[in-house]
Amino acid sequence: MKIAIIGGGYTGLAASYFLSKNKKVEITLLEKEKALGGLASGFKEKGWNWSLDRYYHHIFATDSDILELTKEVNCKLNFIRPKTSVFYSGKIYSFDSALDLILFPHMSTIARIRTGLTIIFLKIANDWKSLEKITAEKFILKTAGEESWKVIWHHLFNSKFGESASEVPASWFWSRIKKRGRVFGYPVGGFDALTEAIVKKIDKKRVEFVLNTEVKSITKDKSKITITSNNGRFENFDKVVCTLSAKDFVKITPELPHDYTNQLNKLRSRGTVNLILSLKKQFLTDDTYWLNINDKEFPFIGIVEQTNFISRSKYGGDYIIHIVNYLSDDHPFFKFNEKELIKKFSSHLKKINPEFDESWIKKSWVFKSSFAQPVFSLNYSKIAPPIKTPLKNIYLANMQQVYPWDRQTNYAVELGKKVCNTILKSS
Numbered sequence: 452m453k454i455a456i457i458g459g460g461y462t463g464l465a466a467s468y469f470l471s472k473n474k475k476v477e478i479t480l481l482e483k484e485k486a487l488g489g490l491a492s493g494f495k496e497k498g499w500n501w502s503l504d505r506y507y508h509h510i511f512a513t514d515s516d517i518l519e520l521t522k523e524v525n526c527k528l529n530f531i532r533p534k535t536s537v538f539y540s541g542k543i544y545s546f547d548s549a550l551d552l553i554l555f556p557h558m559s560t561i562a563r564i565r566t567g568l569t570i571i572f573l574k575i576a577n578d579w580k581s582l583e584k585i586t587a588e589k590f591i592l593k594t595a596g597e598e599s600w601k602v603i604w605h606h607l608f609n610s611k612f613g614e615s616a617s618e619v620p621a622s623w624f625w626s627r628i629k630k631r632g633r634v635f636g637y638p639v640g641g642f643d644a645l646t647e648a649i650v651k652k653i654d655k656k657r658v659e660f661v662l663n664t665e666v667k668s669i670t671k672d673k674s675k676i677t678i679t680s681n682n683g684r685f686e687n688f689d690k691v692v693c694t695l696s697a698k699d700f701v702k703i704t705p706e707l708p709h710d711y712t713n714q715l716n717k718l719r720s721r722g723t724v725n726l727i728l729s730l731k732k733q734f735l736t737d738d739t740y741w742l743n744i745n746d747k748e749f750p751f752i753g754i755v756e757q758t759n760f761i762s763r764s765k766y767g768g769d770y771i772i773h774i775v776n777y778l779s780d781d782h783p784f785f786k787f788n789e790k791e792l793i794k795k796f797s798s799h800l801k802k803i804n805p806e807f808d809e810s811w812i813k814k815s816w817v818f819k820s821s822f823a824q825p826v827f828s829l830n831y832s833k834i835a836p837p838i839k840t841p842l843k844n845i846y847l848a849n850m851q852q853v854y855p856w857d858r859q860t861n862y863a864v865e866l867g868k869k870v871c872n873t874i875l876k877s878s
């Protein structure tokens with residue numbers, strides 16, 4: 452059975468890994484970039500021992516599918532308890548524990564108690580289906596109260612989901628609170644090392660990795676499915692798995708029926724523009740790894756200081772920060788280069804660390820992706836596309852299908868496993 456997998460991110464890699472255990476399959480994985488790993492891929496500068504992810508990445512202790520995979524492929528993980536904080540009203544506040552919430556001075560005692568109880572409720576609750584009927588905003592207003600919504604949550608939702616923030620279901624909020632622990636895992640060597648370990652374990656007799664190849668179309672007749680790529684390559688397959696966004700799947704698959712494409716085109720997502728700086732000095736001097744910016748005047752939503760999580764000795768002694776943004780794909784930042792972003796961000800970086808000066812910057816990189824965060828709506832479970840599409844033997848598997856969970860490498864691995872089971876069951 453000849454199977455094509457389009458996209459070499461964690462969904463495509465996991466699908467290849469699990470399918471390749473079956474002796475009857477012959478897989479071709481087509482990836483448009485020069486490396487595998489997708490959003491979780493990284494890069495390595497001269498003098499660094501570890502590669503750095505293009506977008507901040509870590510694994511939660513509850514991420515069972517990816518934890519199991521790391522064991523199977525013999526990739527070692529380090530578990531660390533980094534510090535999470537919030538920048539509010541010109542100051543950094545630690546935001547890791549119940550005590551931090553109690554000590555947070557910008558809410559009344561009642562609001563702090565209600566916020567704490569809401570978090571405890573979401574940690575315990577399992578019935579996410581009833582939570583998808585109500586927006587997160589309404590749920591938080593009802594449980595934690597207006598003060599909590601205004602002070603803590605409103606801006607965080609806005610910065611992640613933009614104009615769709617008020618439509619996000621409480622089930623998404625539940626999944627974020629439910630799964631997030633305080634201990635984070637990180638592959639020794641970076642996510643590139645995990646990708647390499649997965650590839651190493653895959654039987655190369657069964658899987659061919661074709662890089663630098665962008666799939667332009669998937670077409671189908673009675674007996675075969677043809678894939679055409681940008682470099683003129685075309686090949687026939689028995690089955691095709693597409694791991695691109697629903698929008699891109701529609702673009703390259705002209706024979707999909709109209710009612711189905713209409714449904715896929717309604718699914719929304721956000722992009723990301725991530726500026727990485729290597730610095731001469733530590734930026735978040737209180738050792739915060741993850742800083743949420745809770746201030747609508749800021750042109751970014753978070754700072755992730757990688758070297759407050761992983762020792763800077765792995766990156767040639769440099770201090771590394773990610774300056775994070777989730778944006779609609781027509782946002783002007785998608786046209787900005789590193790220098791323009793630094794110019795835009797510099798004065799705000801100074802507000803967080805007044806000592807900061809552009810002379811601290813040794814090097815900068817910017818990474819952009821138009822498909823970075825699915826936006827779920829009320830009752831999303833009813834519209835989430837299944838793996839099987841209306842075209843027989845063509846399958847769709849991407850971040851828009853991992854609901855109620857939020858997009859994560861763990862759910863990409865779980866989805867890859869589901870794709871494998873679906874294909875093997877139907878053949």
Ligand SMILES: Cc1cc2nc3c(=O)[nH]c(=O)nc-3n(C[C@H](O)[C@H](O)[C@H](O)COP(=O)(O)OP(=O)(O)OC[C@H]3O[C@@H](n4cnc5c(N)ncnc54)[C@H](O)[C@@H]3O)c2cc1C
Pocket residue numbers: 457458459460461462463464481482483484487488489490491506507508509510664665666667694695699723725820823824848849850858859860861863
């Ligand atoms: C800013 C950010 C932070 C994140 N942080 C975390 C985190 O801390 N922990 C965590 O677990 N997850 C995190 N994630 C999520 C995680 O990266 C994704 O859930 C996961 O990588 C999705 O994998 P995927 O294979 O579904 O998609 P992708 O990684 O997007 O893979 C799709 C692949 O398809 C390729 N492609 C696109 N078009 C074509 C084409 N026409 N032909 C061939 N190939 C094509 C792309 O180049 C890409 O390699 C983060 C994501 C972002 C954006």
